[in-house]
Amino acid sequence: MSFVEFTNVCKTYQMGDVExxxxxxxxxxxxxxxxxxxVGPSGAGKTTVLNMLGGMDSATSGTIMLDGTEVSALGELALTKYRRHDIGFVFQFYNLVQNLTALENVELAxxxxxxxxxxxxxxxxxxxxHRMDNFPAQLSGGEQQRVAIARALAKNPKLLLCDEPTGALDYLTGKQILKLLQDTCRSTGRTVAIVTHNTAFTQIADRVIHVRExxxxxxxxxxxxxxxxxxEW
Ligand SMILES: Nc1ncnc2c1ncn2[C@@H]1O[C@H](COP(=O)(O)OP(=O)(O)OP(=O)(O)O)[C@@H](O)[C@H]1O
Ligand SMILES: [Mg+2]
Known part of the structure; x- marks a missing residue:
């Protein structure tokens, strides 16, 4: 059995009369x-996949397994525990608590x-x-994303999920964040999944999943x- 297994997973949203x-x-x-x-174009379903894998959204049908646990069969309470203990999430816009320092943001998690x-x-x-006592507003975008990555890693999660982690950053800063994620994977042996529309990022991966429709x-x-x-991209 693989660490993560998606089998015939579907997710449908009901938008009025439209599915x-x-x-x-x-x-x-x-x-x-x-x-x-x-990797895949906008609207391909990348974020939906990541959210289901992270227990933030449920599948309509199919089976999602992580490390021998059937995530797609968990009830609300078990799902809350799963999100809390097993998953670290990194978002495009960092989602830090503005009135807490970098250190306090990480401690909170x-x-x-x-x-x-x-x-x-x-x-x-x-x-x-050197920036532990700074508030998010006193940090650059790249530094804020580093805090967000530290916050996710501090949970000691089984899986680190990153949705467009460089999407709000300039070219060089984005590259350094990618490097940090790659180093984290290599040095800690942690499984790291990065969602992106940027096909250049596929070069750094062990495994590339191309998502379309x-x-x-x-x-x-x-x-x-x-x-x-x-x-380079
Ligand atoms: N909560 C929702 N309600 C209705 N439709 C949704 C919802 N979330 C996503 N969708 C639709 O599902 C499809 C896949 O969306 P998703 O956000 O997973 O794409 P994505 O690959 O992450 O795109 P992007 O690169 O733009 O972030 C899109 O057609 C989107 O409009
Ligand atoms: Mg998305």
């Missing part, structure tokens, strides 16, 4: 410790977990040892992924 098939028979697997890039990593240690890992159109394995800093 939107956001995900329409999705099949793929992910192995433990892989850096995965989920680790306080709700069973086996958190020390907040200071994780902030140092992402290169922010709600399906995994094609999956390919990179035998020799590129270093994130060497990728």
């Amino acid at each position: 939107v098939r956001a995900v329409d028979g999705m099949n793929f697997t992910i192995e433990r410790g892989e850096l995965v890039v989920i 680790s306080q709700i977990c069973d086996n958190p990593l020390p907040a200071e240690e994780v902030l140092a890992q992402v290169g922010l040892e 709600g399906r995994a159109d094609r999956v390919h394995i990179n035998a020799a992924p590129a270093d994130a800093l060497s990728v």
Whole structure:
């Protein structure tokens, strides 16, 4: 059994009389410790896939497995625990609490977990040892995203899910964030999934899942992924 398994997963949204098939028979697997890039055009269903995998949205049908747990069969309470303990989420616009410092933002997440990593240690890992007492408004976009990554990692999650993590950043800063995610995957052995519409990012991944019209159109394995800093777009 693979670490992650999507089997015939569908997600439909009812918009008045219209049924939107956001995900329409999705099949793929992910192995433990892989850096995965989920790539596809706008509206392809990438965010919906990530949200279902992270327990933030439920599948209409099909089976989602993570590390032997059938996520798609969990009830509300179990799903809350799953989101809290097993998943770290990184968003395009960071979603930090503005009136808390970088350190407090990270502590907020680790306080709700069973086996958190020390907040200071994780902030140092992402290169922010000197900015721990700064508020989000005093940090650059790249630094704020580093805090968001530290916040997700401090939970010591099984899976780190990133939805367009460089979408709000300039070219070089975006590249450094990609590098940080790649290094995190390599040095901690943590499974990391990055959603993007940028096909250049596929070069850094161990596994690439191409999503089109709600399906995994094609999956390919990179035998020799590129270093994130060497990728150009
Ligand atoms: N809550 C919702 N209600 C209705 N339709 C939705 C909802 N969420 C997503 N959709 C629809 O499902 C489809 C897939 O959306 P999704 O957000 O997963 O795409 P995406 O690949 O992440 O796109 P983007 O690159 O623009 O972020 C789209 O047609 C979208 O309009
Ligand atoms: Mg999206």
